[in-house]
Amino acid sequence: MNAPVPGALTSSLLYLDGVSVSFDGFKAIRGLSLTIAPGEMRAIIGPNGAGKTTMMDIITGKTKPDLGTVMFAGTVDLTRLDEAAIANLGIGRKFQKPTVFDFHSIEDNILLALKSKRTVGRTLFWKTESAQQKRIDEILGIVKLADRRDRLAGSLSHGQKQWLEIGMLLAQDPKLLLVDEPAAGMTDGETAQTAVLLKEIAQDHSVIVVEHDMGFIRELGVKVTVLHEGSVLAEGPLDQVSANERVVEVYLGR
Numbered sequence: 001m002n003a004p005v006p007g008a009l010t011s012s013l014l015y016l017d018g019v020s021v022s023f024d025g026f027k028a029i030r031g032l033s034l035t036i037a038p039g040e041m042r043a044i045i046g047p048n049g050a051g052k053t054t055m056m057d058i059i060t061g062k063t064k065p066d067l068g069t070v071m072f073a074g075t076v077d078l079t080r081l082d083e084a085a086i087a088n089l090g091i092g093r094k095f096q097k098p099t100v101f102d103f104h105s106i107e108d109n110i111l112l113a114l115k116s117k118r119t120v121g122r123t124l125f126w127k128t129e130s131a132q133q134k135r136i137d138e139i140l141g142i143v144k145l146a147d148r149r150d151r152l153a154g155s156l157s158h159g160q161k162q163w164l165e166i167g168m169l170l171a172q173d174p175k176l177l178l179v180d181e182p183a184a185g186m187t188d189g190e191t192a193q194t195a196v197l198l199k200e201i202a203q204d205h206s207v208i209v210v211e212h213d214m215g216f217i218r219e220l221g222v223k224v225t226v227l228h229e230g231s232v233l234a235e236g237p238l239d240q241v242s243a244n245e246r247v248v249e250v251y252l253g254r
């Protein structure tokens with residue numbers, strides 16, 4: 001069930017085929033095949049140790065696979081690039097723990113992220129202060145922090161810090177966002193708002209979300225890939241994968 005369909009390489013934004021990686025002889029990822037279409041949001045679920053983090057490490061260049069194909073936008077071989085080059089291509093990652101600058105204002109956090117975008121074109125584009133301010137305003141609007149822009153980031157709740165960090169990721173103008181357990185530690189209200197936020201972002205970005213919170217996944221309403229022991233166990237709408245006996249056995253029923 002894992003083999004990509006013919007033509008998937010050229011039609012995909014992200015294309016993984018037959019990817020394997022071992023750590024000291026232990027196969028953390030084994031024959032993983034997965035494709036993400038341009039503009040798609042995909043949820044990744046699976047038990048602890050299934051390989052979700054390792055998969056993100058491979059996509060972002062932190063870990064190099066022993067075997068397999070990892071292509072971006074049909075033509076770029078990600079296995080040949082380092083982490084900085086992959087980030088510059090437009091693959092942004094948000095780790096589980098928020099890493100905002102607590103002693104800077106919310107607005108300045110976004111500004112710093114805008115300025116840290118490395119490509120020459122971007123530096124030139126943000127040369128005008130008004131273009132920069134317009135983008136900051138847009139991002140603060142998207143992450144619903146415009147009314148708090150002058151406050152210190154350290155004053156935000158855990159959930160708000162996660163949104164600020166998503167805003168900082170947006171400032172890097174990624175084509176693909178990898179978001180690791182955004183709902184972890186959030187209140188129910190924050191979790192619901194995060195689903196709304198990601199759905200908005202997914203209107204003009206591709207997004208991969210790793211999550212354990214099934215209520216949150218349901219809110220996203222997107223195709224779900226279940227990882228188990230380093231490969232795809234099931235893929236499809238949440239109701240379909242939730243009814244899969246193996247998925248219940250290894251993950252949902254636990």
Ligand SMILES: Nc1ncnc2c1ncn2[C@@H]1O[C@H](COP(=O)(O)OP(=O)(O)OP(=O)(O)O)[C@@H](O)[C@H]1O
Pocket residue numbers: 023024026027028046047048049050051052053054055
């Ligand atoms: N650098 C490493 N060295 C040795 N083993 C590793 C390394 N990184 C990951 N592993 C192992 O690979 C397997 C997959 O781990 P990974 O963190 O990718 O799973 P996960 O699905 O993200 O789990 P979780 O939901 O707990 O975050 C685990 O058994 C883990 O112990």
